[in-house]
Amino acid sequence: MKxxxxxxxxxAILSSCEFKANSAANQIKEQTMEEKAxxxxxxxxxxxxEYLRANFYKCNYTEAGDRFAYWVFLPNFIKPTVLKxxxxxxxxxxxxxxxxxADKEPRIEVWAAYETLKEPISTSEWLLNKIKITxxxxxxxxxxxxxxxxxxxxxxxxxxxxxxxxxxxxxxxxKRDNDYLVVKATCTEDDYVKHxxxxxxxxxxxxxxNQKSSS
Numbered sequence: 001m002k003x004x005x006x007x008x009x010x011x012a013i014l015s016s017c018e019f020k021a022n023s024a025a026n027q028i029k030e031q032t033m034e035e036k037a038x039x040x041x042x043x044x045x046x047x048x049x050e051y052l053r054a055n056f057y058k059c060n061y062t063e064a065g066d067r068f069a070y071w072v073f074l075p076n077f078i079k080p081t082v083l084k085x086x087x088x089x090x091x092x093x094x095x096x097x098x099x100x101x102a103d104k105e106p107r108i109e110v111w112a113a114y115e116t117l118k119e120p121i122s123t124s125e126w127l128l129n130k131i132k133i134t135x136x137x138x139x140x141x142x143x144x145x146x147x148x149x150x151x152x153x154x155x156x157x158x159x160x161x162x163x164x165x166x167x168x169x170x171x172x173x174x175k176r177d178n179d180y181l182v183v184k185a186t187c188t189e190d191d192y193v194k195h196x197x198x199x200x201x202x203x204x205x206x207x208x209x210n211q212k213s214s215s
Contacts, residue, residue, distance in 0.1 A: 041140045041156055046197040061097050068114050072206035077101055114181045124153045126180050127173040146174050147207055168192040172203045
């Protein structure tokens with residue numbers, strides 16, 4: 001999988017889930033965009049508190065200043081690799097954290113990026129626009145309520161990256177005022193089934209450090 005440049009600082013702590021499935025009488029809306037029955041799409045945390053405390057830590061990102069500071073829970077085997085915000089011209093975003101497995105296995109990459117728009121759009125529209133640019137195919141998506149009260153989407157994509165390799169990525173984005181921030185976690189299609197719960201936990205447990213309401 002291709003590496004992407006980033007920035008951050010780490011600190012270990014645990015907290016409650018930040019993203020919750022949007023449901024009416026616990027009925028979760030899940031939209032299947034393409035038939036990929038073999039790809040699980042967990043919507044609830046599968047791990048006990050004891051497991052989370054022993055196997056996850058909290059990373060606090062501050063390298064881009066207070067405006068784009070955020071935290072994210074990561075498995076102990078995933079570490080930050082590059083610590084400098086860098087523009088990604090194709091996506092028109094700024095890298096804000098790239099993390100990867102310290103050892104060869106299990107192989108998971110986590111990436112965060114941000115963008116500021118002059119004219120705000122919905123977070124869901126913003127995220128789908130970015131996914132379209134990557135040529136990723138939307139496999140599944142779910143409607144969620146973000147901590148800022150906005151209705152967002154949680155998206156699973158599949159992408160051919162060459163040499164016969166396909167990667168599976170799960171994305172969740174948030175908006176605060178005109179600032180957009182996305183966190184995604186990726187692994188190979190062959191490894192995705194066994195890491196699906198870990199990937200879900202990563203993308204559903206992060207937030208802006210300063211949690212003021214979105215305008």
